[in-house]
Amino acid sequence: MAPPDVTPLRTPGPAPRVLTVDVEEWFHVCGEDYYSDPRRWESFPSRIETTFRLLLDHLEEGGHRATVFFLGWIARQKPHLVREAVARGHEPAVHGDRHRRADEMTADEFRDDLVRARASIEDAAGMRCSAHRAAEWSIRHPGDRALAILTEEGFACDASTTAVPPLGHADNPLGPYRVSRNGAGILEVPPLTGRGFGRRLPVGGGWPFRILPESRIAQAEATYRERGFPAVFTFHPWEFDPEHPRMDGLPPLLRAVHFARLSRLPDRFRRFLARGRCVALADVLPSLVPE
Numbered sequence: 001m002a003p004p005d006v007t008p009l010r011t012p013g014p015a016p017r018v019l020t021v022d023v024e025e026w027f028h029v030c031g032e033d034y035y036s037d038p039r040r041w042e043s044f045p046s047r048i049e050t051t052f053r054l055l056l057d058h059l060e061e062g063g064h065r066a067t068v069f070f071l072g073w074i075a076r077q078k079p080h081l082v083r084e085a086v087a088r089g090h091e092p093a094v095h096g097d098r099h100r101r102a103d104e105m106t107a108d109e110f111r112d113d114l115v116r117a118r119a120s121i122e123d124a125a126g127m128r129c130s131a132h133r134a135a136e137w138s139i140r141h142p143g144d145r146a147l148a149i150l151t152e153e154g155f156a157c158d159a160s161t162t163a164v165p166p167l168g169h170a171d172n173p174l175g176p177y178r179v180s181r182n183g184a185g186i187l188e189v190p191p192l193t194g195r196g197f198g199r200r201l202p203v204g205g206g207w208p209f210r211i212l213p214e215s216r217i218a219q220a221e222a223t224y225r226e227r228g229f230p231a232v233f234t235f236h237p238w239e240f241d242p243e244h245p246r247m248d249g250l251p252p253l254l255r256a257v258h259f260a261r262l263s264r265l266p267d268r269f270r271r272f273l274a275r276g277r278c279v280a281l282a283d284v285l286p287s288l289v290p291e
């Protein structure tokens with residue numbers, strides 16, 4: 001496959017902060033024999049109802065809007081949660097169906113997973129979804145086949161690549177960009193990154209957001225926004241639920257990352273929301289122009 005044209009983008013003035021939520025259960029880890037097997041999922045206790053509503057309540061207090069990436073599996077199990085997110089003003093989007101990494105599926109598997117997820121989420125939402133995020137930042141490079149498939153399937157936006165190795169190539173763009181092939185294109189909006197522990201990290205979510213000094217995260221956000229790069233933050237409902245099952249069978253490193261400082265998150269998140277209003281991806285896309 002020929003490499004695509006990549007056009008770096010930015011907003012004309014300072015960029016907004018963008019909030020994204022990946023709606024998955026506590027057991028939706030990637031690439032793990034026990035928890036990642038969908039045949040077990042219905043036997044695990046579901047905790048998404050409470051945790052997702054808590055998150056939506058936090059957002060409503062400050063008038064924040066988010067892009068909410070649902071797993072297709074969640075949309076079939078709990079379609080009312082998709083409807084509730086839409087009714088409360090958020091942008092519904094697609095996080096794949098079975099939470100498999102994009103680069104661990106064949107092209108046909110990726111397309112099937114994508115199409116099935118989108119149908120389930122759109123059925124529940126009662127509207128079209130045009131944004132996608134792969135599980136665990138698993139579109140590694142702008143030239144990956146997954147982005148070509150997303151373009152063919154009519155997605156306007158993807159938010160799955162990052163310049164943080166080993167999740168993505170170190171030379172991937174830090175800010176948003178357009179990937180075009182044969183006149184058709186898709187906008188890619190990577191997550192906020194910054195420095196921590198002597199290297200580049202995805203500081204807008206996950207364990208770096210929970211562990212690094214808040215001043216460091218705020219500084220990374222300011223740097224992005226001043227350059228015209230939307231500062232994309234990402235949270236999961238299970239991160240607000242430190243009491244979820246302990247997952248003793250997980251490999252130690254994966255378990256340490258999953259549970260790191262969960263009890264800190266609610267207070268950090270409240271302070272984060274108080275520092276400025278968040279918007280959804282759909283709110284920022286029309287304002288992107290070539291850098």
Ligand SMILES: [Zn+2]
Pocket residue numbers: 022024095099134135136
């Ligand atoms: Zn995920």
